[in-house]
Amino acid sequence: MRLVPIENVKPNTVLGKSLYDINGRILLRAGVVLRENTIAKIKEINILSIYIVDKYSNEEIEDIIKPELRQKAIITIKEAFSNIGRLNNNSVRNKESDYTWQEQSYFYNIGKMAVDLIDDILNRRDVMLALVDIRSMNNYMYSHSVNVAVISLTIGIALQLSKKKLEALCIGALIHDIGKSLVPREIFDKQGSLSEEEKEILKQHPRLGYKYLSTTYNINSLSKLIVLQHHERPDGNGYPDGLTKDNIIELSNIVSIANVYDNLSTDLPNKRAMFPSDVLEYLMSNAGTMFDYNIVNIFCRIVIPYPKGTIVELSTEEVAVVEETIPGFPLRPTVRVIESPRVSRISMKIDLIKEISIVITGVKYEID
Missing domain, CATH: 3.90.105.10 (Molybdopterin biosynthesis moea protein, domain 2)
Structure with a gap:
């Protein structure tokens, strides 16, 4: 497919x-x-x-997590974010006792969901990342949060993080945007471009989320730092605090990369997803400035931008279907030619790792 x-x-x-x-x-x-x-x-x-x-891509693409678990995770985040925003009415409280039993139950459910996600991914034989999430824009923020958590976990597993750190990473990724539920709704829901003042208010969502979480005992301190730091950059040009490399924790660097990758590779009503190779090029070209260099290198070895069944256009003016991706070479899969100016090349397999003069130039959606 x-x-x-x-x-x-x-x-x-x-x-x-x-x-x-x-x-x-x-x-x-x-x-x-x-x-x-x-x-x-x-x-x-x-x-x-x-x-x-269709006849060119009839094999199933397996999601890295079970579909029913993905849907359960999305609903868990939706319930937490929408109700926390309603209960708080844009205010930040300072006493642990101010948290309602409802809010504490949301944090408990998110923690339990993190454990389920970790176990599900660890039970797989490999952790190559090929997202198969289909999302409605009506649910975008919640499905985005789940995707960021899944991407972050695959990176964390590749980095051989302990299970305790994976749990903190997953929780932080699931709630990294919780501060957006505390931003004035007229800004968050605005159609069209935001004013410069509105952009600055929206950019405070990491701090709003961190302040909101600061006194709850249900969330690990590392997870809270992820919420605060997921828009910080190693070069000091991030926000909200302009932290530099040595002051940003590793888990926050992981979520930063996962967050950007999911945003850039997702279709939006006013913006089509970037071409997969362009997303990876963007990450690699900004490694060391916007993103942690070592984590980007790890990520680019485990992501599959062209899942099996993707139909691609080649620099030879041929069309091919992706059949296999080798770990470490995400942009050089093995493909099978399905359209070519030369009939003799139809059905020919091409290993793009060996055929270095041939590159993928685009993804094709309509086939005659």
């Missing part, structure tokens, strides 16, 4: 991955044949891309 923007999906296409509504209930099950009116309804609920099955 392969991920395709909804505007490129044609009637009679087979759905590859089940679709869920904002509350985690199944809307359409995998295997359904999509009619024109069904495609229109998918667009109406702001799902921008879906997985399809």
Whole structure:
């Protein structure tokens, strides 16, 4: 199967991955044949891309976590963020006793969810990262938080962090944007561009989140620092405190990379996802300034920007389907040619690690 923007999906296409509504209930099950009116309804609920099955890509892409666990995690974060914002009404309290039993239960559920996510990923035979999340823009912040946690955990496992640190990392990643629920709703929900003043208010969300969490005993101190530092940069040009490399904890550096990777590789209503190689190039070119150099190197060895089944355009003016990605070479998969000016090359396998003169130039969504 392969991920395709909804505007490129044609009637009679087979759905590859089940679709869920904002509350985690199944809307359409995998295997359904999509009619024109069904495609229109998918667009109406702001799902921008879906997985399809066709003759070129009929193998299942396995998510790094179970689909039902992903949906449960999204609902857990949604309940916490939306209700914490409502309960606090943009105020920050200073006494532990001020936290309601509801809020403490949200933190407890998030901690339990972190343990479930860690166990699920550790039970896999490998931790190569190929996200298969299909998200509605109505649920974007919550699904983004779960994706950042999953990406962060794959990096943390590759770094051989202890289970205790993985737990702090996962919790911090799940709640890294909790401060956004404390930003005035008229700013957070604004359609169109923010004013410079509004941008500065939004940039305070790490500090708002940290202050809110500072007196709760249910959240590890490392997780709280992740919330505060996930927009800091090694060169000192981050926010909210302009910290430099030596003052930013390793876990915050991990979440910073995961956060940017998920944002850049996700379709948004006003911005299409960046080309996979461009996302990795962006991370690598900013390693040491925006991002921790060593962690970027680790990340680029475990990510799969072109999952099996992705249809790509080659510099040879041919079209091919990705069949295998070798760890350490994310931009050089093995592909099988499906369209070529030379008939003799159809079905030919090309190992891009060996054929260094050939590069992937784009992802193709519509095949004749």
